Amino acid sequence: MAIDHLDGRIILLLAREPRIGVLEMSRRLGVARGTVQARLDRLQSNGVIRGFGPEVDPAALGYPVTAFATLQIRQGQGADVRAHLAGVPEVLELHTTTGTGDMMCRLVARSNADLQRVIDRVVGFDGIVRASTAIVMENPVPLRIIPLVEQAALGE
Amino acid sequence: MAIDHLDGRIILLLAREPRIGVLEMSRRLGVARGTVQARLDRLQSNGVIRGFGPEVDPAALGYPVTAFATLQIRQGQGADVRAHLAGVPEVLELHTTTGTGDMMCRLVARSNADLQRVIDRVVGFDGIVRASTAIVMENPVPLRIIPLVEQAALGE
């Protein structure tokens, strides 16, 4: 579960040049091909590397507006609300949280006007008592993992 | 910028089996290899597909706790705060938003106790006036893009 320095370098290399092959990696890292292959297999079966899915940009798909919505749920309706939200394509992510809200989700929309439609669809469900939305203006730090990988690879 | 049905199928296929090659894709989709190659190149230069970086699970790396923090920033300190937060490895993501808070970030930590350390580090900066944190308990809908791709591919 803990990763060592070589694992870290493999992930970092993969993050920088995803299309790179195992052979080229072994050359760059100065280790045998079999080693890289074994490490990669282990990282994947460990669950450290979940996959290599394409990173799709919602904005390029025509959904340039992102927002976060905090939802308050009627007691005992949690499961229904989850199923409802999972059925809305514009809901990219959903978490249940502690704090003032009960759930928090990430939404995208085609425009600010379209966001209204999305929100209506999200909250137009019986189990949801209240929603408060924050529209994202800028994204100074896009979702990243590399600094954490570096930390984990060095620290351990 | 808009994607058609074939683009959608390529992305979907890639999302399901990321390690698949261009040749195998062309076989499954029933089109020529050159077509798939051309589409993929276009999707990437379009920015629709940003890359194929490995998806790393913070939990498997030893950071099982996720939280969202809403930050209030002292006027005019935005740039400094961004730089500060970008330097914290446990800050996975940062947005500036409308609404009650000025910024919103996603944090990870090794434990609830460790989260305290992370938050202290995050808010231990002059430009940050106030922070309120919501700890994630469950993640019923992990970050996803496929439903949106399907929608974009069919609707357009």
Place this chain on the structure above:
DNA sequence: TGTTCACTGGGCAATGTGTTTAGCCGTACG
């Protein structure tokens, strides 16, 4: 001491890649 494990370095056949070619077809445009 003996065993296990990770890594090395090599070899092999099979497969995929990058790239180019030519031909086909529908469409937009002069």
Place this chain on the structure above:
DNA sequence: CGTACGGCTAAACACATTGCCCAGTGAACA
């Protein structure tokens, strides 16, 4: 009405990479 263009197909080629095998080595450990 004809033509030029863009997207797709199909095939070819040299080349690199993959998946898989093996034997040997060194370190950790019982």
